[in-house]
Amino acid sequence: xxxxxxxxxxxxxxxxxxxxxxxxxxxxxxxxxxxxxxxxxxxxxxxxxxxxxxxxxxxxxxxxxxxxxxxxxxxxxxxxxxxxxxxxxxxxxxxxxxxxxxxxxxxxxxxxxxxxxxxxxxxxxxxxxxxxxxxxxxxxxxxxxxxxxxxxxxxxxxxxxxxxxxxxxxxxxxxxxxxxxxxxxxxxxxxxxxxxxxxxxxxxxxxxxxxxxxxxxxxxxxxxxxxxxxxxxxxxxxxxxxxxxxxxxxxxxxxxxxxxxxxxxxxxxxxxxxxxxxxxxxxxxxxxxxxxxxxxxxxxxxxxxxxxxxxxxxxxxxxxxxxxxxxxxxxxxxxxxxxxxxxxxxxxxxxxxxxx
Amino acid sequence: xxxxxxxxxxxxxxxxxxxxxxxxxxxxxxxxxxxxxxxxxxxxxxxxxxxxxxxxxxxxxxxxxxxxxxxxxxxxxxxxxxxxxxxxxxxxxxxxxxxxxxxxxxxxxxxxxxxxxxxxxxxxxxxxxxxxxxxxxxxxxxxxxxxxxxxxxxxxxxxxxxxxxxxxxxxxxxxxxxxxxxxxxxxxxxxxxxxxxxxxxxxxxxxxxxxxxxxxxxxxxxxxxxxxxxxxxxxxxxxxxxxxxxxxxxxxxxxxxxxxxxxxxxxxxxxxxxxxxxxxxxxxxxxxxxxxxxxxxxxxxxxxxxxxxxxxxxxxxxxxxxxxxxxxxxxxxxxxxxxxxxxxxxxxxxxxxxxxxxxxxxxxxxxxxxxxxxxxxxxxxxxxxxxxxxxxxxxxxxxxxxxxxxxxxxxxxxxxxxxxxxxxxxxxxxxxxxxxxxxxxxxxxxxxxxxxxxxxxxxxxxxxxxxxxxxxxxxxxxxxxxxxxxxxxxxxxxxxxxxxxxxxxxxxxxxxxxxxxxxxxxxxxxxxxxxxxxxxxxxxxxxxxxx
Numbered sequence: 001x002x003x004x005x006x007x008x009x010x011x012x013x014x015x016x017x018x019x020x021x022x023x024x025x026x027x028x029x030x031x032x033x034x035x036x037x038x039x040x041x042x043x044x045x046x047x048x049x050x051x052x053x054x055x056x057x058x059x060x061x062x063x064x065x066x067x068x069x070x071x072x073x074x075x076x077x078x079x080x081x082x083x084x085x086x087x088x089x090x091x092x093x094x095x096x097x098x099x100x101x102x103x104x105x106x107x108x109x110x111x112x113x114x115x116x117x118x119x120x121x122x123x124x125x126x127x128x129x130x131x132x133x134x135x136x137x138x139x140x141x142x143x144x145x146x147x148x149x150x151x152x153x154x155x156x157x158x159x160x161x162x163x164x165x166x167x168x169x170x171x172x173x174x175x176x177x178x179x180x181x182x183x184x185x186x187x188x189x190x191x192x193x194x195x196x197x198x199x200x201x202x203x204x205x206x207x208x209x210x211x212x213x214x215x216x217x218x219x220x221x222x223x224x225x226x227x228x229x230x231x232x233x234x235x236x237x238x239x240x241x242x243x244x245x246x247x248x249x250x251x252x253x254x255x256x257x258x259x260x261x262x263x264x265x266x267x268x269x270x271x272x273x274x275x276x277x278x279x280x281x282x283x284x285x286x287x288x289x290x291x292x293x294x295x296x297x298x299x300x301x302x303x304x305x306x307x308x309x310x311x312x313x314x315x316x317x318x319x320x321x322x323x324x325x326x327x328x329x330x331x332x333x334x335x336x337x338x339x340x341x342x343x344x345x346x347x348x349x350x351x352x353x354x355x356x
Numbered sequence: 357x358x359x360x361x362x363x364x365x366x367x368x369x370x371x372x373x374x375x376x377x378x379x380x381x382x383x384x385x386x387x388x389x390x391x392x393x394x395x396x397x398x399x400x401x402x403x404x405x406x407x408x409x410x411x412x413x414x415x416x417x418x419x420x421x422x423x424x425x426x427x428x429x430x431x432x433x434x435x436x437x438x439x440x441x442x443x444x445x446x447x448x449x450x451x452x453x454x455x456x457x458x459x460x461x462x463x464x465x466x467x468x469x470x471x472x473x474x475x476x477x478x479x480x481x482x483x484x485x486x487x488x489x490x491x492x493x494x495x496x497x498x499x500x501x502x503x504x505x506x507x508x509x510x511x512x513x514x515x516x517x518x519x520x521x522x523x524x525x526x527x528x529x530x531x532x533x534x535x536x537x538x539x540x541x542x543x544x545x546x547x548x549x550x551x552x553x554x555x556x557x558x559x560x561x562x563x564x565x566x567x568x569x570x571x572x573x574x575x576x577x578x579x580x581x582x583x584x585x586x587x588x589x590x591x592x593x594x595x596x597x598x599x600x601x602x603x604x605x606x607x608x609x610x611x612x613x614x615x616x617x618x619x620x621x622x623x624x625x626x627x628x629x630x631x632x633x634x635x636x637x638x639x640x641x642x643x644x645x646x647x648x649x650x651x652x653x654x655x656x657x658x659x660x661x662x663x664x665x666x667x668x669x670x671x672x673x674x675x676x677x678x679x680x681x682x683x684x685x686x687x688x689x690x691x692x693x694x695x696x697x698x699x700x701x702x703x704x705x706x707x708x709x710x711x712x713x714x715x716x717x718x719x720x721x722x723x724x725x726x727x728x729x730x731x732x733x734x735x736x737x738x739x740x741x742x743x744x745x746x747x748x749x750x751x752x753x754x755x756x757x758x759x760x761x762x763x764x765x766x767x768x769x770x771x772x773x774x775x776x777x778x779x780x781x782x783x784x785x786x787x788x789x790x791x792x793x794x795x796x797x798x799x800x801x802x803x804x805x806x807x808x809x810x811x812x813x814x815x816x817x818x819x820x821x822x823x824x825x826x827x828x829x830x831x832x833x834x835x836x837x838x839x840x841x842x843x844x845x846x847x848x849x850x851x852x853x854x855x856x857x858x859x860x861x862x863x864x865x866x867x868x869x870x871x872x873x874x875x876x877x878x879x880x881x882x883x884x885x886x887x888x889x890x891x892x893x894x895x896x897x898x899x900x901x902x903x
Contacts, residue, residue: 048813054771070812077813083806097814148815268386 001027001184002061002151002191004047009056011046013208018042018208019056024186025201026061029178033195033231034205042186043205044154044336047186048075062186071100076145076183078155082137084129090116090140091125096310097148114139115143118177135166137314142174146181153178159194172200192232196220199313226274226346234344239309245266253345254311256317260288261340279305281342282321288335292319296330308334367733369739371726373746376789379782380749383761384609390602392832401603407587409439414583417497417572418565421504425561426537428505429512431656433553437520438515439653441645445661447657450664450900451510456894457668458838458847459507459570460864461883466503468674468880469576470494475670492817499575499845504568506663510562512554519553521627536571543761552626552636554861560751563612567754569850570864574871584608585850588766592760597738598783602764605757616752620745668887675880693881708885714781714862715845722785722841726792730800740797747793750786758783759854773857784848788841795840795897836896847886 003026011018018039024030034040045051047058049070058065065073076097085093094112099105116122119139120140129137138158145153158174159167175198178185189195195202203213204227212219212228223229230237238255246252253275260275282290292308295318299305304327308319313332321336328334328345403408435441436448454462469475470493477490493499523546570583576582584604591601596635645653678689729747735739764777768773807829827834849864854861861869863886870879 011783048809050809050812068808069817071815071817075813077810079804079806081804081806081811083804083810085807085811085825085829096816100811100815143386144810150813154813163505315737334544 001035001182002063004152004184004186005059006029006043006047007057007059009046009053009058009160011042011051012096012141013042013054016042017210018046018351020208020210020211022203022210024184024203026184028200029175029185029198029203030203031195031199032203033192034111034188034190035231036190037313038205040190042208043155044077044188045183046156047152048077049073058160070109072149074148076148076150076153076213078141078145078153078158080157080160081355082129082141082161082170084132084137084140084144086129088159089125090121090127090129093129093140094144094147097144101148112143112147116140117148118146118180119143122212124188134162135170135324136344138162138170139142142177146177146183146334151184151233153181153183153185155185157189158187161213163172167194174198176338195231207233223276223344226276226348229276229346233308234278236277236279236282237320238275238277238317239314240271240273240275240345242271242329255290256314256320257292257308258288260290260338260343262343262345263340266343266345270343272348274346274348276344276346277338277342278322280322282319282336282338283323284334285325285337286335288337289337290319291333292336294330294332294334297327297330299327306330362499363550364533368728368735369595372729372789375747375782376746376786377659379786380688380753380758381777382645383758383765384753386761386764387602387605387609387757390599391606393800401600401607407604408579410582410587411583413497413581414566414585417500417504417583418562419564419579420497421501421508422558424501424505424569425508426510426512426558428660429557430514430516431652431662432509433516433520435645435657435871436517437867439643439649441644441650441653443657446750447661448514449894451513452898453664453668454507454510456887456890456897457507458570458849458864458890459503459846459869460574460849461671461890462506462667462884463571463574463674464867464876464879464883467494467871468670468876469667470499470502478737484577495575495581497576497581500568500572503571503575504565506667508564509660511561512557514548515557515560515626516553518549523549539717552622553742556619556626557792559615562618563615563752564749567612567752569754569756573867585754588760588855589850594761598764605760606752609753609757612752612754616749619752620748623748624741624744640894665881671880673880673881674877675884678877679810692771695741707861707863707882710717710860711846711863712860714777715784715842718784718788718845719780719838719842721781722788723796723838725785726789726796727834728828728839729793730797734800734805743793747790749790751790753784753818755787755848756854758786759851773860776855776857777860780851781845783851785841787848787851788844791844792837792841795837796830796833799830803829813877832899836899839893839896843890846889865890 004024006020006022009018010353013049016039020039020043032040032043042051046053046094047065048066049065050105053066060074067231083092085096091109091112094115095105095108098108098111102114103111113122113289116125118163121136121139121143124132124136129140132140138161138263138310142158155174162170164329171194185196190255199216201213202216202219204211204219206227212224214222219228220232223232226237236259242251244252244259246261250264251266251268252259252271253262254330255275289310293301293313294306296307297304300322303322303324306321306323306328308321310317310319319336321334381819432451434669436444436451466633467474468492472490472492476493480491481488493502527660567585568583569589572581572583572586573589573626575588584632588601588604591597591604643649675693676688676690678691679756679800728741733743756879762776762783766775766779769775805828808821808826811825812818816824847861849868853863853868856865863882866888867879867882868874870882
């Protein structure tokens with residue numbers, strides 16, 4: 001199956017500009033993760049041909065998609081609201097694609113039955129979409145998109161309209177079905193957990209730009225940009241005030257919360273710079289080098305998620321930690337340690353404090 | 357991207373938009389031009405005591421009708437909006453009956469009900485003896501106002517009822533929690549929220565009554581009960597005084613455009629609150645009718661239903677009676693129905709077939725125009741507001757005025773019969789356009805735009821998507837709009853009286869002439885046919901045409 005290639009694609013709509021250069025591996029499930037408004041769905045619509053880029057080209061393998069209308073791109077599209085045809089039965093919904101490509105009615109229906117069997121819904125073939133549950137609609141929508149055997153399958157937040165438990169079950173199924181169909185799939189979502197769980201290949205998008213891409217594990221440990229780091233769980237953020245070396249020659253960053261030893265591979269960078277740490281790795285220690293004053297406490301079941309201000313408070317700096325019981329009280333001063341291997345340093349030429 | 361698709365989209369708006377301009381603006385500007393060039397006569401009009409009287413009467417009857425319609429409709433609005441009871445849906449449906457009923461039928465029904473030999477006076481004679489003086493109500497302002505109330509109280513019922521139904525629960529409760537009693541909460545919180553609804557209902561009712569033509573034409577008479585519309589018609593068609601007719605038409609149009617602007621503002625305001633309110637998490641639950649409330653409901657709803665259905669039942673009933681001579685009593689007979697379908701006496705049958713063919717073309721044309729506009733509004737959501745106001749224009753521009761404008765244009769053209777028919781068709785189409793646009797656009801809006809995209813990626817071309825997906829999905833709305841336009845055109849009298857060439861007798865014109873000839877039973881047979889057409893439109897409208 002062909003890779004999907006976005007070659008210097010630019011698209012503008014009012015104030016919003018999207019620019020993307022990205023190669024997604026063929027025959028795998030690629031996931032684009034980003035907050036709402038980051039341009040994920042725009043990217044899908046560009047790929048499907050519902051929007052036209054102002055410049056740049058989009059390829060399916062060596063085939064350029066740009067000049068083709070949507071119906072000639074060999075694409076399947078799974079919509080967020082399913083978009084089933086309400087006036088057609090489930091079977092005719094799924095048979096629609098093959099029919100439009102000139103397959104005879106009988107043959108198209110056979111193909112549709114096969115696809116319905118693939119998603120486990122052959123029993124519902126004669127029903128109409130209005131009588132289906134959310135999960136069933138989602139599966140019909142997937143079967144319909146796969147029925148014409150497209151090269152590329154696009155999925156626009158396919159699970160977001162479903163409730164949590166169904167979502168987790170369906171995402172496993174979805175992944176298995178896509179793998180067995182052997183199609184090059186591109187799924188967009190704003191859900192970090194979903195993205196990590198499903199992706200063979202992951203890209204993170206923000207404000208119309210791809211800010212990081214790679215294998216999920218790689219992106220998790222080496223996010224490349226602070227936005228990617230924050231979006232993938234590094235919620236704890238401290239500005240670097242100065243660098244120094246201790247007696248063993250270890251590079252240390254001085255932050256409003258205290259000194260932090262950096263990993264050996266880390267080099268001194270030009271200020272301003274920011275350190276990002278995952279909440280779970282901040283360990284509470286009586287004489288830890290990092291200190292903060294508790295500002296909010298949230299119970300999250302497995303423990304307490306605590307946000308701490310530096311003392312004195314400085315905009316854009318805060319520690320977040322997961323603590324076991326008993327819960328700390330607002331105003332308590334707590335001290336922490338962090339393993340140098342868990343620290344990532346980002347050079348931030350534009351950092352002015354405040355939220356990122 | 358939008359720039360590349362420009363030509364196709366431009367057609368969507370330019371064709372119907374051009375039609376609108378041609379049919380609306382051209383005659384209107386002719387009327388205005390005539391008004392301006394005929395300066396002296398226009399001035400004479402302004403000083404004429406007669407026309408001042410006509411204007412005052414027009415405004416007076418409209419104001420009185422509006423007031424009474426609001427009063428009569430408010431309890432209904434409460435019952436429809438705030439209560440639940442068996443038959444609520446039926447009542448809501450009944451409230452749309454006058455909406456699709458051609459005025460000439462209402463006139464016929466009330467003439468039969470209230471005339472000297474009518475049902476009301478029959479009952480009087482039954483009670484007070486055969487020598488009781490008949491109750492003379494016809495051919496006066498009382499009758500005009502009564503028919504106007506019949507037409508418009510259901511409007512109040514629906515508009516205010518919808519506003520009442522979508523009031524957020526939390527507001528009333530907040531007022532009560534803050535210490536307002538039940539009555540105080542109603543006047544401080546509920547009533548102000550209903551005011552936009554009342555304002556919209558009052559304005560549209562006033563506009564309709566101000567523009568009322570056929571009702572006044574039949575039931576009024578003389579300067580003390582004649583409206584501007586009727587006077588324009590008389591000047592143009594009977595006295596052939598084009599300059600004065602145009603002057604009067606221009607004066608009326610300016611006043612109506614002002615009212616229409618007011619209405620457009622109130623209406624958009626009302627829609628906005630309705631939309632905001634429907635987002636509220638919980639609406640106030642409807643009250644079950646019991647005890648005093650039930651008694652009040654019955655005391656209101658039964659007469660209201662009789663009031664709506666009475667005239668219709670009278671027409672249908674009377675079509676099965678006939679009188680051998682003028683003074684002999686009416687006896688059961690199919691003779692009017694037989695005559696209706698008798699080929700040798702082809703007046704009625706001719707009127708029927710002419711109306712059918714003509715209205716079918718109007719309907720087809722209107723649905724195409726409304727669909728194109730609807731598609732355009734879907735592609736460019738920002739244009740929706742302007743399109744809604746633009747297509748609402750015909751609501752407040754009288755077809756008498758448009759007809760006058762066309763006559764001004766065509767009177768110098770020799771053999772202009774075909775042109776007059778085309779202009780008449782366009783005028784019919786135009787008056788149906790606001791409703792058709794709303795019906796079709798309302799349906800398009802419900803459809804997920806993704807559905808068309810899904811068809812495209814599944815391999816369907818734009819044309820195939822239209823044929824296999826978009827048209828079938830829009831079909832209920834297209835049929836509803838089509839039948840509605842058909843019924844409106846089939847029942848239209850005003851423009852038809854002015855524009856239809858002498859030989860082109862439509863169904864309503866035939867009914868009007870039969871009423872004029874006091875041949876009520878024949879009128880009823882023809883009227884029943886028109887009722888059947890309207891009943892189909894009404895059924896479809898009720899089934900598919902919410903809002």
